[in-house]
Amino acid sequence: MNTNQVVPAPEVAVDPAAFRHVVGHFASGVTVITTVVDGEYYGTTASAVSSLSMEPPMMLACLNRSSSTHDAVLKAGVFGINILAEDQSDLAMKFGRKGGDKFDGVPVTVSAEGVPMLDGALASIVCRVEETPTGGTHTVFLGVATDASARAGEPLAYFRGAFGRLERVKEIAAYDAVRDWVLGRRTPLGSALDPVEIAAQAKSDPHNVHNALVKLTAESLVVRGDKGEFLSAPITRELTDSVYDGRLTIELG
Missing domain, CATH: 1.10.10.10 (Winged helix-like DNA-binding domain superfamily/Winged helix DNA-binding domain)
Known part of the structure; x- marks a missing residue:
C-alpha cells in the first residue's frame, strides 16, 4: 500500500447549512475579543479560540475578515481574550451584534497594553499578535500571551446555536x-x-x-x-x- 498517495480533494464541498448544523454539535466556551485603536475600543464575540502553545505561551483567535474588530486587531497588533462566565450571556449577545457602541454601560479595566478587558470575565488573556494566516473567510490571529488572570466560577458554553451553562x-x-x-x-x-x-x-x-x-x-x-x-x-x-x-x-x- 502506498502511504504517500495524495487523495484528491472533492470538487463539491459540504453544504454550508449542513456544515453549520454539524459543527454546532461541538460545544465550546465563549469569549469576547477586544482591542483598541487610537483610543477607540473594539470588540466581538468569538468561540473559535484556543490555546496553541505553552513554550512560548500562545493563543489563537479566528475572526471574520468582515468584522471591524478584525481590522482593528490587525492595526493594533494586540488583543484581549475575555473568557465569559456562565452569567454573562448578555455580553455574548451584545458583542455578537454589528454596529453600535458595544462598550456602552460595560465596565472594563485597561491593560498595560491599553486593551479594554471586561470586568467580571471568568478569565482574561492579553496577546501580542505574532502571525496572521488566513483560511476561508477568517484570519487566524496567533498571539503570544503577555498577561493572564482567572477567577473562580463556571464558564459560559455555546452549543447548537445557543448560549448556556x-x-x-x-x-x-x-x-x-x-x-x-x-x-x-x-x-x-x-x-x-x-x-x-x-x-x-x-x-x-x-x-x-x-x-x-x-x-x-x-x-x-x-x-x-x-x-x-x-x-x-x-x-x-x-x-x-x-x-x-x-x-x-x-x-x-
Whole structure:
C-alpha cells in the first residue's frame, strides 16, 4: 500500500447549512475579543479560540475578515481574550451584534497594553499578535500571551446555536441520545424504557435521561404505561406530521 498517495480533494464541498448544523454539535466556551485603536475600543464575540502553545505561551483567535474588530486587531497588533462566565450571556449577545457602541454601560479595566478587558470575565488573556494566516473567510490571529488572570466560577458554553451553562449542554446531549434511542427502537415496543440502562449506554446522567423522557412524552414520542413506566410510542402518520409541524414552528417562528 502506498502511504504517500495524495487523495484528491472533492470538487463539491459540504453544504454550508449542513456544515453549520454539524459543527454546532461541538460545544465550546465563549469569549469576547477586544482591542483598541487610537483610543477607540473594539470588540466581538468569538468561540473559535484556543490555546496553541505553552513554550512560548500562545493563543489563537479566528475572526471574520468582515468584522471591524478584525481590522482593528490587525492595526493594533494586540488583543484581549475575555473568557465569559456562565452569567454573562448578555455580553455574548451584545458583542455578537454589528454596529453600535458595544462598550456602552460595560465596565472594563485597561491593560498595560491599553486593551479594554471586561470586568467580571471568568478569565482574561492579553496577546501580542505574532502571525496572521488566513483560511476561508477568517484570519487566524496567533498571539503570544503577555498577561493572564482567572477567577473562580463556571464558564459560559455555546452549543447548537445557543448560549448556556455546561449543565445545559449535558441536558441537550442527553435529550438527543434518548430521542435517538427511542426512534431507533433500541428498546422494543411494549417494553419499558429503563433510564438507568439508557444513561449507561449514552454515558449520561440518569436524571438528565429521565427529564429527556418526560420531554419526549410531551412530544408524543413516549407514553406512560399503567404503572407510570415510560414506553416508546408507535410511529403513526399523525405523530410524524405532529413532530414535523412542531419543528417548523420552532425553526420558522
